[in-house]
Each structure stands twice: as structure tokens, then as C-alpha cells.
Amino acid sequence: MHESSDEHILEHLLADNNELAQHNREHFDKSGTFSINFMSAPGAGKTSLIEKSLASLLKSYRCSVIEGDMVGDLDATRLRKSGADVFQIATGRACHLDAKMVARLLHEDKIEESDCLLIENVGNLVCPAEFPLGEHKRIVLLSITEGDDKPLKYPVIFRNCDVVLFTKCDLLPYVNFDLAAAKKYVEDLNPKVKTFSVSIKESGDFASWMQWLENELKDYKKA
Amino acid sequence: MHEATIAQSILDLAASKLEQIGGYNIALKICVKIGQFRNVDNHSLDFAFESLKSMYAGFESCRLEAQSVKAEAWCREGNHRYNPCFENAFCCERCGSGIGKIICGEELEFVDLITEAGN
Numbered sequence: 001m002h003e004s005s006d007e008h009i010l011e012h013l014l015a016d017n018n019e020l021a022q023h024n025r026e027h028f029d030k031s032g033t034f035s036i037n038f039m040s041a042p043g044a045g046k047t048s049l050i051e052k053s054l055a056s057l058l059k060s061y062r063c064s065v066i067e068g069d070m071v072g073d074l075d076a077t078r079l080r081k082s083g084a085d086v087f088q089i090a091t092g093r094a095c096h097l098d099a100k101m102v103a104r105l106l107h108e109d110k111i112e113e114s115d116c117l118l119i120e121n122v123g124n125l126v127c128p129a130e131f132p133l134g135e136h137k138r139i140v141l142l143s144i145t146e147g148d149d150k151p152l153k154y155p156v157i158f159r160n161c162d163v164v165l166f167t168k169c170d171l172l173p174y175v176n177f178d179l180a181a182a183k184k185y186v187e188d189l190n191p192k193v194k195t196f197s198v199s200i201k202e203s204g205d206f207a208s209w210m211q212w213l214e215n216e217l218k219d220y221k222k223a
Numbered sequence: 224m225h226e227a228t229i230a231q232s233i234l235d236l237a238a239s240k241l242e243q244i245g246g247y248n249i250a251l252k253i254c255v256k257i258g259q260f261r262n263v264d265n266h267s268l269d270f271a272f273e274s275l276k277s278m279y280a281g282f283e284s285c286r287l288e289a290q291s292v293k294a295e296a297w298c299r300e301g302n303h304r305y306n307p308c309f310e311n312a313f314c315c316e317r318c319g320s321g322i323g324k325i326i327c328g329e330e331l332e333f334v335d336l337i338t339e340a341g342n
């Protein structure tokens with residue numbers, strides 16, 4: 001978080017959310033639940049990616065999912081078929097999840113028992129960036145059909161994340177998307193970011209993403 | 224939009240400060256600092272503030288003064304001080320490298336509450 005250069009630390013306008021996020025994080029660490037916040041524009045492929053990632057994670061880990069959606073439970077229903085425990089949060093008019101919404105689910109047995117909690121945020125590249133949930137890792141998805149200039153238009157979310165996934169890479173032959181340029185924009189904004197080009201179809205480098213995720217999960221469980 | 228949430232936090236914070244001051248004081252102005260490297264649209268924030276303030280006693284005639292802070296950073300390779308922005312693709316004009324450490328522009332802070340004795 002930002003530190004004021006003045007002698008006195010000024011009050012952060014979203015201090016309530018940030019404190020609660022910290023509380024959520026402590027809770028996750030007590031139960032050993034590695035938690036991940038997936039963020040993107042609507043339709044970039046969050047549910048599809050979570051579904052495919054679960055298929056391999058569930059072989060070795062207990063997993064649960066929190067589905068943030070403004071309305072309906074289509075995605076939650078879809079993900080329940082994977083065998084993971086899925087919790088739905090209907091955000092109503094709110095265009096993002098916040099730490100308080102997640103805090104209400106902290107004491108669910110299925111979440112406390114999980115090794116890994118995957119949180120699908122509401123589809124939006126602006127608001128979710130301002131509301132940490134207590135997650136260990138922040139993943140942003142950018143589908144190649146959205147255009148390679150999106151990191152420049154939404155710099156805040158691309159700067160404040162751990163991984164950027166370029167999704168739907170099977171469509172690269174049909175779309176004008178300069179993957180190298182997009183990768184450079186993201187890396188110029190965010191020195192520590194990792195990027196992977198993925199697809200839920202055969203092409204793409206889904207295996208590298210899974211490898212990264214499983215390594216992080218293993219390191220977390222060891223610590 | 225999340226500007227409504229931010230406007231509400233500003234009013235909540237200010238309301239508790241006004242209560243601490245006590246007496247019959249009313250709020251005239253709230254000053255906040257908002258960095259450009261934040262997802263806050265000043266018009267949306269102002270709109271949200273104006274529509275929420277009547278719900279807070281003593282804030283009926285309060286104005287919100289949001290000071291924007293331009294983003295400044297040290298570039299990653301040359302250690303040059305520059306203003307990362309859309310126009311330079313967030314890269315240093317002198318050496319072309321990306322953002323290293325951000326100096327300012329990520330503020331989202333409550334600065335001051337100006338009050339007046341009411342009756």
C-alpha cells in the first residue's frame with residue numbers, strides 16, 4: 001500500500017476493505033488455503049480456465065470455488081460439475097467482489113478444508129483492481145479477441161497482479177493481436193509479472209500455467 | 224461503479240471526525256488526494272458524493288475537493304524520474320525502460336475536513 005511521504009500517515013479511503021482483506025488472509029493462512037483472485041473483462045474466459053484448471057488440480061488437491069456474478073448462477077452450476085465445492089456470491093449492483101463478501105464465507109467447512117480456493121471476480125477490468133480480498137495471488141486474463149492495447153488502457157489492474165494469462169490463443173490465426181506487444185506493455189507496467197499464453201483447446205501453453213500454479217501451491221503448502 | 228463505495232467511505236470517515244469534534248459543527252469541505260494511477264473517475268466520484276451527502280447529518284452543504292496527483296516513477300533501467308502515462312506507453316522517454324518504483328500517483332487518501340460552528 002501507499003505510504004505518505006508526510007510525517008503523518010494519511011488515512012486510506014478504502015482502509016476498511018484493506019483491513020478486512022488482511023483478516024481474510026490470516027484466516028486462509030490458518031487453514032492452509034491458497035487463494036487466487038481471477039479478474040478479467042466479461043467473457044475473457046475465467047470460468048472456462050477455472051474449469052480446465054480444476055480438472056487437473058482436483059487430482060491432488062481439495063479445491064473450492066467462489067463465483068462472483070452480478071446476477072444468476074450459471075457459472076456456479078457449470079463449475080459444480082467439476083466436483084469442486086462452489087459458493088456463489090451475487091453482487092447485485094456492485095461491479096466487483098469485496099473483502100466483506102468473501103469474509104462471510106470464511107467459516108464454510110468446505111472452504112476451510114480446501115488446499116486451494118479459486119475466486120472468480122465479477123467481469124470488469126476497473127473496479128476489482130481496487131478491492132483486495134485477502135488472496136495470495138492475483139491473476140488477470142486478457143483474451144486475444146479484446147485487443148493488444150488493453151494493458152495501456154487499464155494499467156492499474158495489469159500493474160497490480162502476479163500473472164497475466166493471454167487467453168483463447170487458439171484464435172491467434174484469425175485475430176490481429178500482437179502477442180509480443182501485449183507482453184511488453186504488461187512487463188513495462190509490472191516488473192514482477194509472469195505471463196502465459198493459454199487456450200482451453202489443444203493449442204497454447206496451458207501446461208506451463210498449470211506448472212506455475214502447482215509449484216506455487218506446493219511451495220505454499222510446504223511453508 | 225465503485226466510486227459510490229469510495230464516496231461512502233469518505234463520508235463515513237468524515238462523519239466520525241465531525242462527531243469527534245462535537246458541538247453543533249457542520250462540514251463545509253472535505254479534501255482528498257487521488258492519484259492518477261488509481262481507477263477513480265473524479266466526475267463519477269463527485270456525482271456519487273453529491274447524491275449521498277444528504278444522508279449524513281451536518282454534510283448537507285459540504286463540498287468534496289479531490290486533488291489529482293500525477294503519476295511519477297523511477298524508470299527500471301536508467302533510474303530516471305518520469306511521468307508514466309498512456310502517451311509514453313508508461314515507459315521512460317530517455318531510455319525506454321518500464322516502470323520501476325512508483326514515487327506518487329497511487330494515493331487514495333483523506334486529507335482534511337473543514338468545519339464551521341453551526342447553530
Ligand SMILES: Nc1nc2c(ncn2[C@@H]2O[C@H](COP(=O)(O)OP(=O)(O)O)[C@@H](O)[C@H]2O)c(=O)[nH]1
Pocket residue numbers: 040041042043044045046047048049075123167168169170171198199200201
Ligand atoms: N476459442 C476459445 N474460446 C474460449 C476459450 N476460453 C473460453 N472461450 C469461450 O469464451 C466464452 C466466454 O468464456 P467464459 O469462461 O464464460 O468467460 P468469463 O465470462 O470470463 O467467465 C465462452 O463461449 C467460452 O466457450 C478458449 O481458450 N478458446
Ligand SMILES: [Mg+2]
Pocket residue numbers: 046047048075120
Ligand atoms: Mg464466468
Ligand SMILES: [Zn+2]
Pocket residue numbers: 298299300301302303315316317318319320
Ligand atoms: Zn530511463
